[in-house]
Amino acid sequence: MLSFAEENYLKAIYHLSLSGDQSVSTNALSEEMKTKPASVSDMIKKLAEKKVISYQKYQGVNISEKGKKEALKVIRKHRLWEVFLVEKLKFNWDEVHEIAEQLEHIKSSLLTSKLDEFLGFPRIDPHGDPIPDENGNFSDAPKYPLSEVEIGKQVTIVGVENSDSEFLKHLDKIHISLGTKIVIKDKNEFDGLMQVELIGNGQVHISGKVADNLLVTE
Amino acid sequence: MLSFAEENYLKAIYHLSLSGDQSVSTNALSEEMKTKPASVSDMIKKLAEKKVISYQKYQGVNISEKGKKEALKVIRKHRLWEVFLVEKLKFNWDEVHEIAEQLEHIKSSLLTSKLDEFLGFPRIDPHGDPIPDENGNFSDAPKYPLSEVEIGKQVTIVGVENSDSEFLKHLDKIHISLGTKIVIKDKNEFDGLMQVELIGNGQVHISGKVADNLLVTE
DNA sequence: GCATATTTTTAGGTTTAACTAAAAATACAT
DNA sequence: ATGTATTTTTAGTTAAACCTAAAAATATGC
Numbered sequence: 430m431l432s433f434a435e436e437n438y439l440k441a442i443y444h445l446s447l448s449g450d451q452s453v454s455t456n457a458l459s460e461e462m463k464t465k466p467a468s469v470s471d472m473i474k475k476l477a478e479k480k481v482i483s484y485q486k487y488q489g490v491n492i493s494e495k496g497k498k499e500a501l502k503v504i505r506k507h508r509l510w511e512v513f514l515v516e517k518l519k520f521n522w523d524e525v526h527e528i529a530e531q532l533e534h535i536k537s538s539l540l541t542s543k544l545d546e547f548l549g550f551p552r553i554d555p556h557g558d559p560i561p562d563e564n565g566n567f568s569d570a571p572k573y574p575l576s577e578v579e580i581g582k583q584v585t586i587v588g589v590e591n592s593d594s595e596f597l598k599h600l601d602k603i604h605i606s607l608g609t610k611i612v613i614k615d616k617n618e619f620d621g622l623m624q625v626e627l628i629g630n631g632q633v634h635i636s637g638k639v640a641d642n643l644l645v646t647e
Numbered sequence: 648m649l650s651f652a653e654e655n656y657l658k659a660i661y662h663l664s665l666s667g668d669q670s671v672s673t674n675a676l677s678e679e680m681k682t683k684p685a686s687v688s689d690m691i692k693k694l695a696e697k698k699v700i701s702y703q704k705y706q707g708v709n710i711s712e713k714g715k716k717e718a719l720k721v722i723r724k725h726r727l728w729e730v731f732l733v734e735k736l737k738f739n740w741d742e743v744h745e746i747a748e749q750l751e752h753i754k755s756s757l758l759t760s761k762l763d764e765f766l767g768f769p770r771i772d773p774h775g776d777p778i779p780d781e782n783g784n785f786s787d788a789p790k791y792p793l794s795e796v797e798i799g800k801q802v803t804i805v806g807v808e809n810s811d812s813e814f815l816k817h818l819d820k821i822h823i824s825l826g827t828k829i830v831i832k833d834k835n836e837f838d839g840l841m842q843v844e845l846i847g848n849g850q851v852h853i854s855g856k857v858a859d860n861l862l863v864t865e
Numbered sequence: 866g867c868a869t870a871t872t873t874t875t876a877g878g879t880t881t882a883a884c885t886a887a888a889a890a891t892a893c894a895t
Numbered sequence: 896a897t898g899t900a901t902t903t904t905t906a907g908t909t910a911a912a913c914c915t916a917a918a919a920a921t922a923t924g925c
Contacts, residue, residue, distance in 0.1 A: 434882060455903055468883055470904055475881090487890055487903055518761040528755050535749045543736040652912060673873055686913055688874055693911085705873055705920055 431479070433534045436503050438462060438472050439481055442492050443500035452489035501565035502541075507533035508554035508561075509544050515555040516548065522555040522606075523597035538563075556597075557588030557607050557644065576621050576640035583612045583628075588644035596642060603633045605643070649697070651752045654721050656680060656690050657699055660710050661718035670707035719783035720759075725751035726772035726779075727762050733773040734766065740773040740824075741815035756781075774815075775806030775825050775862065794839055794858035801830045801846075806862035814860060821851045823861070 431439065441461040445453040455473070459466040473490050476482045481496030492500065510532040514525040542563060545551075552568075553559055559567040572588050586609045589597065600606065604627055614632065615624040621637020635643070649657065659679040663671040673691070677684040691708050694700045699714030710718065728750040732743040760781065763769075770786075771777055777785040790806050804827045807815065818824065822845055832850065833842040839855020853861070 432881075456901090464882085465884065466903060467885080467905080471882075514758075518758070518765055520757075520761065524757070528753070528758055531753045531755075532750075535746070537746050537749075539738075539742070540732075540736070540746055543738065547736055650911075674871090682912085683914065684873065685875080685915080689912075 431481070431499060434472070435476060435479070435481075436499070436534060438469075438476060439492070439496055439500045440503050442476075442482060442490060443497060443504070446492050452484075452491045454489045458490075498565050501561045503533050505561040505563075505565075506535070506541055508558060509541065509548060509551070511554045511556070512548050512551045512560070513544060516551075521597075521601070523592075523594040523601070525555060526592045526594070553607075555607070556592050557586075570646055572644035572646055574641050575623070575635065575643040575645050576637060578613055578645060580613050580616050582647075583610060584645035584647055585610050586643060587646045590642040590644060596639070599639065600643075603635070604630055605633075605635075611645075649699070649717060652690070653694060653697070653699075654717070654752060656687075656694060657710070657714055657718045658721050660694075660700060660708060661715060661722070664710050670702075670709045672707045676708075716783050719779045719785075721751050723779045723781075723783075724753070724759055726776060727759065727766060727769070729772045729774070730766050730769045730778070731762060734769075739815075739819070741810075741812040741819070743773060744810045744812070773825075774810050775804075788864055790862035790864055792859050793841070793853065793861040793863050794855060796831055796863060798831050798834050800865075801828060802863035802865055803828050804861060805864045808860040808862060814857070817857065818861075821853070822848055823851075829863075 438458070441458060442453050445457055445461060449457070455466050455469045458473075459469045462469065473482060473484055476490070476496070477484055480493060481499055482490045482492050484490040507529045510529045511525045514520040514528060515522055520528075545563075551560055557572075559569045561567040570587065574590070575584070575586075578584055586605055586607055588607070589600070605611075610628045611625045612628065613623060613625055617623070617637075621640055623635045623637075623640055624632060625635055626632050656676070659676060660671050663675055663679060667675070673684050673687045676691075677687045680687065691700060691702055694708075694714070695702055698711060699717055700708045700710050702708040725747045728747045729743045732738040732746060733740055738746075763781075769778055775790075777787045779785040788805065792808070793802070793804075796802055804823055804825055806825070807818070823829075828846045829843040830846065831841060832844055835841070835855075839858055841853045841855075841858055842850060843853055844850050
């Protein structure tokens, strides 16, 4: 059984394993967890004892199969609770992350499966991220950052790279949400600023920074 | 801001203040919390520093107005989540206590008020206990233990004195739930064993122990 | 009212998860 | 390839929440 802190570290290791290529460094983890590298060194010893990661001193950590399963359990709960908060309690998508950070640690597999059923077995959360099933399996449609799309193409917004409230509120302001279809009208090579048409809803400017964090599909 | 452990102690102090008359003893608290008296002595110092209780060495603790408010916030969340689990997720009433013990510590007053609204502002939980409003106010209809009711009287089951799974499962087995109307047919003075008629649903025997934990109203 | 029993507190120890400061290992740069 | 910079680990500290053992205060019985 993992503590809240252990679950949070494991989640961070899982996410960093996906983006980065091989093993996760102590520094990267300490930045992600907002703790000091020394604290990370302590924690990875405990996680290695529990067989959810493997590591060699000074060489970073690798998540184990067991660890991946545990991380996906927490991620599944996080995303299901986010769906609950938005769909049932009518929270806005920018308000749910912090609350789900707490709810994801509630321990009861019966609760998780009943919640899943109550929500109608959703496959994505309010930010477009896939929800793993009880075995940790999920299908993730390929997504690209909007910033990589060429002028003239039409794409659909299917996800966001981060769930910071400020970022999501900005998207609300420019009328972008999951499912929005857009056409790239112009793109500045220097700073990445884009002009896009929201189909049937006018045109907006999207900065390079925002475009990096918006995920699309064709 | 209170920790989970502090919230749990405060809840226990609140409950013991209601049943017992004056101040709550260290031993009573240690029994309720399943910790050692020495741990209780430690904790009450912290709670007194946070002004949620007052105490004099060797004289037990008294909950403060501030403490009562905090305790009622936790109790409100506990009971709202129990309603959610039973009404929405279709848990049986004997399965929800432990999960609600976890959910009651989730910190977000917006979550609590939205949950309250989603549930239709329920006034009692699945065990018949009243749900405090956002200000800690609640109305509690007078309830008596079934064991005190005389032969020949008709009463309605409106609550249970404890929420242990074993006890609640037993009630399911003998077809007793909140709202059940019964008539006392016989009552043994020696051991309290009762024979009662479930109106329109036959007769059952109820032991003195069970009758002590069943709350009724006329 | 005094001895004994019970209750409560204190003193000191453990574990978890953080920290700082310093040492050790690794990486980089010329 | 050797010295410097960066990264990581170790050592020692802190705070929370528990523990045991022993001391102190209170309660009880005759």
